[in-house]
Amino acid sequence: MLVWSLILLPVMSLLLFLWCCHYDVTKKALTYQGYLTSKVKMALGNASAENMT
Known part of the structure; x- marks a missing residue:
């Protein structure tokens, strides 16, 4: 046991x-991963905002 x-x-x-x-x-x-996801979302948001105008 020992x-x-x-x-x-x-x-x-x-x-x-x-x-x-x-x-x-x-x-x-x-x-x-959360940091990267927020970066990607921000980039996509900016791109879509630029496309809207």
């Missing part, structure tokens, strides 16, 4: 670390 805890502890901490990093990266990617 051997299992010795094996599981580093594995679990590594998984937790990776999950935290992945979560952070996902959050950044979503923020960046």
Whole structure:
């Protein structure tokens, strides 16, 4: 039983670390995607506004 805890502890901490990093990266990617989407929408809005006039 002690051997299992010795094996599981580093594995679990590594998984937790990776999950935290992945979560952070996902959050950044979503923020960046939202930024790009707003830029594209703004550009499309400007283009359509110029076409209207």
